[in-house]
Ligand SMILES: O=C(CO)[C@@H](O)[C@H](O)COP(=O)(O)O
């Protein structure tokens with residue numbers, strides 16, 4: 001199954017003092033989804049924001065809210081993120097022993113269920129949950145911070161996941177170090193959702209956001225052929 005290329009700017013790299021405006025600007029600039037990085041200072045060595053901030057951003061756009069939970073445990077908080085207005089809730093395979101249950105819970109809340117893999121986690125970790133998942137997020141940096149360098153070995157992992165997914169309607173997302181220079185590599189390997197934080201928000205205007213989003217999309221579409 002072929003999904004469209006989607007560009008999902010991560011607001012981790014946005015100006016936190018005016019997040020609502022940043023969300024509106026990046027959607028005006030052509031963003032398909034808004035990527036929301038939730039970090040707990042425990043699963044990853046950084047702290048960002050929780051459901052209340054997401055709830056306050058929800059009225060600013062109708063764009064899909066793509067929530068990347070870097071928290072452990074995740075299960076006690078799934079309902080809060082669903083109620084805050086997330087459309088996709090992604091948990092890490094490494095965040096708890098009951099991944100299948102976490103994904104079922106997200107779906108039972110009426111949301112799309114995503115699973116994320118750290119760079120060191122093999123794709124075999126998700127072999128038996130493929131029918132319970134709507135999105136696979138392949139981390140192409142170690143989670144916790146924006147602005148890191150794309151890990152080249154992840155290209156092969158994306159390719160293997162694409163093959164594993166087969167005909168299932170699962171979207172494959174990549175996150176970390178995505179820029180025009182790496183967009184073609186990940187799209188050719190099989191990813192269709194490209195998260196980009198610093199590559200988009202390094203600009204200082206809607207026009208700068210737009211040209212970054214367009215450059216990433218163009219490289220991804222060109223590589224797909
Ligand atoms: O989940 C994460 C980091 O843990 C990401 O979503 C980053 O926010 C991506 O930032 P860039 O690498 O694009 O700057």
Ligand SMILES: [Fe+2]
Nearest residue numbers: 010037068175
């Ligand atoms: Fe992320």
